[in-house]
Amino acid sequence: MSTPASPPAGQFDQAAVAVRARGVGKVFRSSAGEVSALDGIDLTVSAGEFVALIGPSGCGKSTLLRLIADLDAPTSGELTVFGKSPRAAREAQDYGIAFQQAGLLPWRTVRGNIELPLELHGVGKGGRAARSAELLDLVGLAEFADHFPHQLSGGMQQRVAIARSLAEQPSLLLMDEPFGALDEMTRERMQTELVRICRESQAAVVFVTHSIPEAVFLADRVVVMSPRPGRISEVVPVELARAAERGDDLREDATFFAAVTRVREALHGGSPAVGARGVDVR
């Protein structure tokens, strides 16, 4: 049974919609022909809501994120970010971006990388220093402020990229497999950190992942996509909030396992035995 691609009424601030997609489609055209990457995507992400996108390799997850981030344009349908066009939202610095490749500037220190967006937008030296110190603490890299990216591990570089994406206190974070290259221990720590950061910053998040447990641990709703052309096949709500209030270990909670099973079944069309290409079920 599929769930509507909008959050349950009353759960989030309905007045403020972070992302609204109506019939969004994307066709890539080249000399080799056409590729229909997305078709008829209807999705509403409320302010403060965490939505994970999961689906087989090539189903259009990154494309959808890139459309929201104004890195590409839809070929059909309507897409708004906080009620504006993606371009206007980008200009208003409504969102921060963190992708799998940390994308740090090698000639800048960790602090310099984190401060870059603030510098570009004219924040003074004192303001930049205060914010970067706060973010360095948040991602546990205060001791590495004066190091250069090549002196850090992959996980540390990714933490710098996340700190940079948060520099301007965006209302929306767009994340494409930001923890994909991390070892399992660092990854779990970063997931826990991200949940805390989102709670504190009240930012909405659209998060692309290949990992079902990661999607379930992080998200309020998991959007399951089907192969090309990418469509939303099911939206699985996750209700770990009550377990969190009890202070339980969410990864050991029955609600967690139930949601993992639902997402797995949605991906495999009700047949848990069949694997979906490119999805990590661990």
Ligand SMILES: Nc1ncnc2c1ncn2[C@@H]1O[C@H](COP(=O)(O)OP(=O)(O)OP(=O)(O)O)[C@@H](O)[C@H]1O
């Ligand atoms: N610039 C492009 N030109 C042509 N085709 C493209 C382009 N970008 C993406 N595609 C195609 O669109 C489809 C969706 O790609 P996309 O990267 O969004 O998938 P994905 O779900 O993020 O995949 P993965 O999980 O493997 O990262 C793929 O078939 C891909 O080949």
